[in-house]
Amino acid sequence: MSTTPAPAPAPASTDYATEFAGKTALVTGSASGIGLATARRLGRGGAQVVIADFNEQGAKEAAETLAAEGIEAAAVALDVTQAASVEAAVKFTVDTFGGLDLAVNNAGIGGPSTPTGAYDIDAYNRVIRTNLDGVFYSLRYELPVIEAAGKGGAIVNVASILGSVGFAGSPAYVAAKHGVVGLTKTAAAEYSAKGIRVNAVGPGFIDTPLLQQMDKAAYDGLVALHPAGRLGKAEEVAELIAFLLSDRASFIVGSYHLVDGAYTAV
Template identity: 60%
Template sequence: MDITFTGKTALVTGAGSGIGEAIALGLAASGANVVVQDLKSEAAERVTAAIAKAGGTAIPAAGDVSDPATVERLVAEAAGWQGGLQLLVNNAGIGGAQAPTGEYPLDGWRRVIDVNLNAVFYGMRFAIPEMLKAGGGAIVNIASILGSVGFANSAAYVAAKHAVVGLTKSAALEYSAKGIRVNAIGPAFIDTPLLSALPPGAKEALVAAHPIGRLGRADEVADLTQYLLSDRASFITGSCHLVDGAYCAQ
């Protein structure tokens, strides 16, 4: 992709595997200085090492993004590393429990909302002031197809992802005139290590749910993320872009 982020710093949460890893690798390959955040320090360090091996610039950052103090620290470190923070990808997320709404575990609900919604708010809450200092920036929040449609037995995940789309639109309205664009991406089911734990037959059922006839790839989400963060998307803000193989067109 003919996009360059030379001189810009990006903070990518949940970048130790899957979609987040692909985004971090892609941004670094396009010249960004990347802060590779993950809950697990060894995962963040592994991706950072891969970026360095490829000739990119990155530092690892471990911590739980559901804790606002941790996110505030991460943003401050990212902004101070290379003299400013211009790019943010709120990607960290968890699947959560599978249960009908009337039986959904309360602790499971709180944890999903904390990681999948509150952490997105914290990221923007602390990154936006730094972006304003830097003269502007761009944010991509990784939502889901389940930010557009329902899915049985996943009340917390669906609620959080719908809320991420709404939060994205509100922030875009507030900051588009101040040089900060905010968009969301709604991936369908992506072929990542998370799916390796599925029971026999479950992965095949997921494939069948996508009219395109396959699951998505992490690099397909990463490519769109790069575009939305770049100046080539300068008139795109406040919207959610599906990467779903026509899942939501059904």
């Protein structure tokens, strides 16, 4: 690892409408939810955004929606369980917008709720391939491209509150998200001297249409786990990610930031 200190960045912009101007961002799993909210937030900050998702049609529709809002966006199909697909998505980003400056590795799945001793092996492997291997593949192909450009950059990996605590019935998900935190710290240690910052966020339970379809008792039970008295919003997570990608967070490297309404505080 190089011991030559990275140059300090220029003073951070306080104009949120232009803080990402001239930069290109790749956001995985961004056809909906946290990923889409993040892509929109980065785009509103001036970034060119690539919407990458397993749901190719959803990615195209999301890109069209952002374009209608005045955001320069493109869509690409992405299966993060396949290294070649990740490599192709990174190449698409460079070919489409001329480079890669920012990345948000958000793609993930939940998996079944089953005790560890009865957890289906195929289900376990599927969750690990998507939530952990997918982040590794993303870093594997994003980092060399950002490094080669010589301008520095920033990456945020989306872990979970379950990267710091356990959760009964979710051994694969918990293991994967703990792994994402470890990958984040390792990559940060390797690339920070090269001007590339890598951090992670740990969202709590986020209020999505899927959760809103739960019966009231189950939904209220989830809310009760959060001292804040509510679930989070995708836009709140996106705002944290945008901060970590910006020069306002220029000395935040290798960190794991929770956004969970105090779920992990009690």
